Amino acid sequence: MCTSIIYPAGDYYFGRNLDLEVDLGQRIVITPRNKNLEFREVPNLEHHYAIIGMSIIRDDYPLYFDGINEKGVGMAGLNFNGPAHYFPVQQGKDNIASFELVPYILATASSVNEAKKLLANANIANLNFSDKLQAAPLHWIIADKTGASIAVESTIEGLKVYDNPVGVLTNNPEFPRQLVNLSNYRGISPTAPENTIAPEVDLPVYSRGFGSHFLPGGMDSESRFVKATFAKMHAPVGNSEVENITNYFHILQSVEQQKGLDEIAPNTYEYTIYSDGSNLSKGIFYYRTYENSQINSVDMHKENLEASELITYRVQNQQEINHQN
Numbered sequence: 001m002c003t004s005i006i007y008p009a010g011d012y013y014f015g016r017n018l019d020l021e022v023d024l025g026q027r028i029v030i031t032p033r034n035k036n037l038e039f040r041e042v043p044n045l046e047h048h049y050a051i052i053g054m055s056i057i058r059d060d061y062p063l064y065f066d067g068i069n070e071k072g073v074g075m076a077g078l079n080f081n082g083p084a085h086y087f088p089v090q091q092g093k094d095n096i097a098s099f100e101l102v103p104y105i106l107a108t109a110s111s112v113n114e115a116k117k118l119l120a121n122a123n124i125a126n127l128n129f130s131d132k133l134q135a136a137p138l139h140w141i142i143a144d145k146t147g148a149s150i151a152v153e154s155t156i157e158g159l160k161v162y163d164n165p166v167g168v169l170t171n172n173p174e175f176p177r178q179l180v181n182l183s184n185y186r187g188i189s190p191t192a193p194e195n196t197i198a199p200e201v202d203l204p205v206y207s208r209g210f211g212s213h214f215l216p217g218g219m220d221s222e223s224r225f226v227k228a229t230f231a232k233m234h235a236p237v238g239n240s241e242v243e244n245i246t247n248y249f250h251i252l253q254s255v256e257q258q259k260g261l262d263e264i265a266p267n268t269y270e271y272t273i274y275s276d277g278s279n280l281s282k283g284i285f286y287y288r289t290y291e292n293s294q295i296n297s298v299d300m301h302k303e304n305l306e307a308s309e310l311i312t313y314r315v316q317n318q319q320e321i322n323h324q325n
Contacts, residue, residue, distance in 0.1 A: 001262075001270060002078040003224050003255045004066070006143040006167035007277070009237045009244040014074030014143045015277030015286075016066050018054070019257050021270045028285060028298050029055040029062045030311035037103055040127055041095035048107035052285045052300040054276055058133065062310060064102040070300065071110035072145030072280040075102050077138040079171050084137035085156045086126035093123035098135045098154075105142065112148035119161050124154040141169035145280035151175040166229045171221035178225045185226050188215050190234050219262045219270075224255040231255070241279065245286050248277045249295060259290075274315070287315070294320040 004016035018026075031037070031051040038044045038061070053067020066076035077098070089095045096104055101124065109115040128134045141164065143149040149164040153175060162175050170178070187193065189211035195203050215230060216223035231254045238244040256272040264270050276287035283300040296316050303311050 001171050001219070001221055001224075001257070002076075003228050003252065004076040004078060004141045004169045005228055005232050005251060006074070006141075006147065006149050007232050007235060007244075007248045007251060008147055008167075009235075009247065011244070011279050011281040012072075012143070012145050012147050013245065013248045013277045014068060014076075014280055015248075015252070015275070016076045016078070017252050017256055017272045017275045018065060019262075019270050019272050021264055021268050023273055024056055026054050026056050026065065026274070027315060028287070028313040029053065029057060029064070029067075030298075030300055030303055030305075031062050031103065031107070032303070032305050032307040032309070032311065034306060034308040035310060036308070037107055039100050039104065040097055041089055041125060042104070045107050049110070050300060050305040051103060051106045052278070052283065052298065053102075053106075054274065054287065057310065057312070058129065060310065061129075062103060063099055063129065063133075064106075066276065067102060067106055068278045068280060068283070068285070069106040069109075070283055070305065072283075073106060073109050073111065073115065073142065074144070074278060074280055075105055075115075075140060075142045076169070077102055077136075077140050078169055079137065080139035080153065081137040082172055083153065083155045083174055084139060086124045086135060086154055089125050089127075090123045094118075094121050095123050095125040097125050097127040097129070098138055099129050099133075101140060101152075109142075111146070112142055112144045112150055115142050116150065116161060119152060119159065122159055124159060139169070139175070143167060143280070166233070168225055168228045168232065170225040170228070173222070178222065181222055182226060182229060185214070185216075185230070188212055188226075188230055219257050228252075228255045241282075241284075245277060245279070245295065249275060249286075249288060252277070289315060289317050291317045292319045
C-alpha cells in the first residue's frame with residue numbers, strides 16, 4: 001500500500017510513501033541520457049532523458065518504484081491488487097510491460113501531455129521481468145512541473161488515463177471511485193464549522209481542529225486518499241526550498257504507516273519503508289526512511305548526465321541524531 005502526491009509550493013514537489021512489509025534493498029538510481037534502455041516489445045532507447053528515482057537493479061536494468069526526469073516529469077507505481085489487469089501482447093499496439101512503464105515514460109516524455117500521447121496506443125503487456133520477478137499489480141500517477149497530473153490504470157476494461165485534479169493516488173478502488181468518495185467529506189475544513197444543527201443552542205467548540213473531526217485516519221487506501229488530499233490542499237507555501245520540502249514531508253507523514261498498526265500476518269506488519277519527494281524544476285531528489293528521519297538529497301544535475309552507466313547511491317538508513325551536549 002502506498003500514497004503519492006504532487007505538492008504546489010512555487011515549484012512542484014512530487015513523490016510518495018512506499019508501504020510494504022519488507023525492505024527490497026532499493027537504492028537511489030540515476031539513469032543517464034546515454035544508458036541503453038532495453039524493452040521487450042518496443043524499440044530500445046540508446047539516448048533519452050535522464051532519470052533519478054528509487055529503484056532496485058537487476059541484470060543492470062533499473063526497476064523504478066518512482067522517479068522523475070530532467071524535464072520535470074514524475075511518475076510512481078502503486079499497488080493495485082485486484083483491479084489491475086495486464087493483457088497479452090497485441091499486434092498494432094505499443095506493448096509495454098508493467099516494470100518498463102516508469103522508465104519508458106520518464107525517458108521519453110517532457111510533460112504530462114506528452115505522456116498522454118505515449119499512452120494513447122499503449123497496451124500494458126502481461127510480461128514478467130523474470131521467473132523470480134513476476135509482474136506486480138500496479139497503477140500509476142504521472143505529474144509534471146506545471147502541476148498537471150494523471151492517473152493510469154490497466155483493468156479488465158483496458159487502459160484508462162484519468163485527469164487527476166487532486167494530485168493524489170493511493171491504492172484500491174479505481175481512481176474514479178476515489179474521487180467520488182471525496183464528496184462524503186465536503187464539510188471537512190481546517191476551521192471550526194458553523195453550528196447548523198441547533199443554531200439557537202450555544203454549542204461549545206471544546207477543541208481546536210473541530211473542522212477535521214470526521215476526517216478518516218485509518219491505514220486503508222480510501223482513508224489515506226482523503227486525508228492526503230485534505231493535507232496537501234491546505235498545506236502552506238514556504239519561503240525557501242528547505243521550508244517547502246519540510247512541509248511536503250509533513251504531508252506524507254500524515255498518512256504514513258508505523259510498525260504495529262497494519263498487521264498482514266501474525267507479527268508481520270506493513271509500514272512506510274521510505275518517503276521521497278523531488279523538486280520537479282530543480283531535479284533534486286529527497287528522501288527519508290523509517291529508520292532514519294533525516295531528510296537526505298541527491299541532485300541529478302551534479303552528476304554526469306551524458307554517461308552511459310547507471311549511477312547509484314546507497315539509501316541512508318542509520319538514524320542520525322544531533323546530540324546537543
